[in-house]
Structures are given as C-alpha cells and as structure tokens.
Amino acid sequence: MGNTQRSAATTGVGPGASQSGPARMRAVVQHRYGPASVLELVDIELPVPGPGEVLVQVRAASIHPGDYFIMTGEPYLVRLAFGLRRPRHGIPGRDLAGVVAGTGKDVTDLRVGDAVFGWSTAGTLAEYACVPANQLVAIPAGLSILDVAAVPTSGITALQAMRDIAKVQPGQKVLITGASGGVGCFAVQIAKAMGAEVTGVCSTDHLDLVDSLGADHVVDYTRTDFTDSAERYDVILDSVETQPLEAVRRVLTPTGTLIPNSGRGGRWLGPIPRIAKARLLSVCTDQQLRPFTSFPKREDLLALADLLATGQLTPVIDRTYALDEAADALRHVASGHTRGKVLVAV
C-alpha cells in the first residue's frame, strides 16, 4: 500500500497503542488503479501525527468526482500527480469530519475531543486520518458532523467559482448547470447569499430540491434546452458541459463570465482540450471564459463555516454509505446523477 502516513509501528505511540503492538484501524485501500472493485477494507496500523498534524477519528468522509478519477487513474493525466503506476496514497478520499484523537508537536489551536472538518491528501476512507492542523476547522455549534463532512471540496469549489472567478455582484443573473449536484447545490446557495438572481438547471426529479435551495428559476433539462433561452446571464457555472461552449456562450452577456467546470472528458486528457479551447476563445471575445482548478484554503473553509453557522448554507446529503460500502459510494458518484453529496459514515 502506498500510504505515506507514519504508523504506530514506527513510533510506538497513538490512541490505543499497547506494549503488545501498535494500535490498528480499518481502512479502505487500493493497491492499483481500476474500477471500484479494486477497493479493499483492511486492518492496518494506526497512523501517528507528525509535527503540525492532528490525528482525526473520522466520523464521515464525503466523495466527489475527483476521488473517482484518482481511484481509476483516468483520465491518465491524473497519474502524473497521483502516481504513475499505482496510487501514491493507498487510502482514497479527501474530505472528512470527525473528532480530534491526538495532536502532534506544535499543534496549539486544536485539542483532543474537538469536532473538526477539513481535507487531507493522505486519504480519509478510514477510521483515523492524520491531517495537517491548518487543513481543519472547528465545526460550528449545532451543526451535524455528517452534514459538514459534505462541505470541503465541493463547497470550496463553489465559493471560489462564485466569489473569486465570477466575482458575482448583487442583482446579477447567474445560471448553474448540475444545480442538484455536489458543487451545484452549494453554488446555488452561495450565489443567492451574494445577492444574485439564480437559475438552476437540473432534471425533473430535482426541480423541488433546487427550488428549495433558493433558486429564483429552475430549468428542467429533460424538457428545455437552456441555450435556446432568450435570457442572457452575467455568469454561467457549467458543471455538466453537455452543450458545446459556443451554444452556452449564446446565452452569456457580451461581457459575462462562463466557468466551464466539468472534470469529465476523454480518457487521456480529461477536460484539458475543452479548457484549452475555452482559453483560446477567451482571447477573441469580451466574454470571460474562465476554466479553473479550485485550491483548498483554510480561510475559505472558515468562510463556509460562517455561512453554515448563519444558516445561509445547508449541505444536501444524497446517500450515506458504511465504510464497507465505500465501493458503492464511488460507483454512485461516478454515475453523474447524485443529489447533493454522497457520504461514507465511519
């Protein structure tokens, strides 16, 4: 297994460690890239937090499409970052919420027993995860630990898209495709909180959901093609990209911002050709075509925690799977038809 976390075997410490041997935990691991069947639930040594790290007892981890790309190693481009022949980190998953079970040297602002949420690049589909303290935020009082596990990657992506890339202004018209998905549910609520007039595009089954998130208008993509609309939008977050860029641009204002945001695409390069095309088109138009890669930042997680605490943001949970059902959770996310976020409760 390629997990780089230090284990109790190497240090001899950690919750539950005894003189008879290091403490152990259950974790989902993968030894090679492939379909969800490559995932195994195994018993491994408990990791030990290094300097600046926190050992989190994971209560829930949320899954997003990127976890599926990393598990399969497709598009192949992901292998440049995550391991050429096999995944560098053997434990999948990135987002988590849980309780601090131990702290490494130099951690001053978190204590054992604190409820936290955040992200880890060393895997979260396990009973415990070692996470740098600066990738964790205290869970606001009154919020469910399961709900907040849904937030990190998708919430940060939605926040950065609306606030940093589109710079949404009050009164602007914002259209969001995939409005019922992991990113979309957050984006609709964040755009509303920023004072925009929001149109969500989703299927018939999800019209009520997107309406309940505060969208001013909801378009059923099974009946209406939003690119045929006479409306013009200042901002379009296109998380699905089922329409060509040219068609989507028709419903963008002359100086509007289009964010092509799907990670899906061809087997080798994924979304890269579309991103390149968007960048090229940007040169010859006043419309802003702004594909972007979200970057996790603690201050953005704190901003999201504020929105959660003030009730301006409510996570939508689709299904919650057990740790031994992690493969089913990944398969469901791969379907592209999730309703909000998919969780694995530990």
Ligand SMILES: NC(=O)c1ccc[n+]([C@@H]2O[C@H](COP(=O)([O-])OP(=O)(O)OC[C@H]3O[C@@H](n4cnc5c(N)ncnc54)[C@H](OP(=O)(O)O)[C@@H]3O)[C@@H](O)[C@H]2O)c1
């Ligand atoms: N830029 C970044 O750094 C970044 C970060 C994270 C994620 N992403 C990308 O963002 C995209 C969205 O992620 P996600 O987590 O929200 O999950 P997702 O699986 O892409 O979206 C699922 C949602 O899309 C809806 N949908 C499917 N076809 C549709 C269509 N033709 N029109 C409108 N909605 C449609 C589904 O609803 P129905 O079931 O009703 O069809 C479902 O609710 C992914 O491609 C992901 O890779 C990018």
